[in-house]
Amino acid sequence: MSLPVLIDCDTGIDDAIALTYLAARADVSISGIVSTAGNVDLPTVHRNNLALSELLGIDAPVCRGADQPLVQPLMTADDTHGASGLGDAVLPPTTRTEDPRAGAQLWVDTARAHPGEVVGLVLGPHTNLALALEIEPELPRLLRRLHIMGGAINHRGNTGATSEWNIAVDPEAAQRVLAAFTDAPTRPVMGALEATETVRFTQETLDRLIALAADTGHPVATILVDALRFYFAFHEADGFGWSAHVHDPLVAAHAVTGDFAATRSLAVDVELAGTLTRGQTVGDELGRWGRQPNLELLTDVRPEDFIEHLLGVLEQGLSA
Numbered sequence: 534m535s536l537p538v539l540i541d542c543d544t545g546i547d548d549a550i551a552l553t554y555l556a557a558r559a560d561v562s563i564s565g566i567v568s569t570a571g572n573v574d575l576p577t578v579h580r581n582n583l584a585l586s587e588l589l590g591i592d593a594p595v596c597r598g599a600d601q602p603l604v605q606p607l608m609t610a611d612d613t614h615g616a617s618g619l620g621d622a623v624l625p626p627t628t629r630t631e632d633p634r635a636g637a638q639l640w641v642d643t644a645r646a647h648p649g650e651v652v653g654l655v656l657g658p659h660t661n662l663a664l665a666l667e668i669e670p671e672l673p674r675l676l677r678r679l680h681i682m683g684g685a686i687n688h689r690g691n692t693g694a695t696s697e698w699n700i701a702v703d704p705e706a707a708q709r710v711l712a713a714f715t716d717a718p719t720r721p722v723m724g725a726l727e728a729t730e731t732v733r734f735t736q737e738t739l740d741r742l743i744a745l746a747a748d749t750g751h752p753v754a755t756i757l758v759d760a761l762r763f764y765f766a767f768h769e770a771d772g773f774g775w776s777a778h779v780h781d782p783l784v785a786a787h788a789v790t791g792d793f794a795a796t797r798s799l800a801v802d803v804e805l806a807g808t809l810t811r812g813q814t815v816g817d818e819l820g821r822w823g824r825q826p827n828l829e830l831l832t833d834v835r836p837e838d839f840i841e842h843l844l845g846v847l848e849q850g851l852s853a
């Protein structure tokens with residue numbers, strides 16, 4: 534029995550790796566893809582999702598989300614992911630057509646159609662999940678569970694001094710999602726920067742993907758290599774050396790395997806008013822708020838094991 538997963542992403546280089554990983558797993562059934570504006574603007578994210586879905590043989594609806602965050606104007610990360618969202622990769626034109634529903638509606642329809650079965654996976658800003666909650670407040674009880682890549686708990690930000698990208702793009706949406714899922718039957722799992730930044734691709738990782746592209750000629754392998762070279766150059770310019778923090782695939786793999794990291798419970802909320810800290814995910818480590826924990830945070834990541842697992846699944850999936 535395969536696990537149904539709805540993916541909400543702002544594709545994006547690491548989103549593309551996560552999509553490829555999930556498409557390669559025979560025990561995962563991708564129920565749908567929601568395109569969310571973030572790393573790049575909505576039309577570009579959506580084009581990437583449509584093209585990758587076709588190249589990966591993902592037979593699932595791909596729906597366009599909102600083109601702006603709930604409150605603040607959209608900011609994009611062209612320096613990080615390139616104007617295309619996939620660095621220097623060249624995507625072939627796609628014949629894949631979008632599902633006409635709004636992304637928020639796809640969340641609602643998918644959860645209602647399979648109550649208690651679908652794993653929600655948010656790899657970008659929370660804009661469309663927040664909009665889906667306005668349509669269907671019962672979503673936290675209709676989903677099997679929710680996994681989020683986002684936030685930074687007692688860890689510097691990668692966007693503001695204290696904010697992580699997916700939360701920083703739409704803090705109001707993230708705050709609404711955390712509030713709505715507070716009473717969910719199972720607490721959402723959050724892979725925040727202190728966990729995901731332990732997953733660091735090096736030239737050795739890139740060489741494995743270069744070999745995969747050469748051995749298979751699979752277009753997605755070439756796309757990932759060309760995208761990652763751009764991503765490495767960004768990280769090098771940012772002072773991290775010729776390498777890349779690859780965030781989304783860890784959260785995706787943990788969502789479907791429960792492996793490669795542990796979790797700890799914590800009450801977390803999103804700062805909306807801070808002049809220096811807007812978008813920060815704040816964890817109440819000492820229970821000062823008197824609230825029950827509302828999240829399971831990824832901890833104790835096993836990065837080497839995970840990277841080997843990820844490469845193995847990608848090699849198996851793109852060689853088939």
Ligand code: RIB
Pocket residue numbers: 543545546547548571572656657658682691697698699780781
């Ligand atoms: O902060 C990292 C997150 O922001 C990742 O999901 C990356 O794709 C970007 O969306």
Ligand code: CA
Pocket residue numbers: 542543544545547548572656657781
């Ligand atoms: Ca992402």
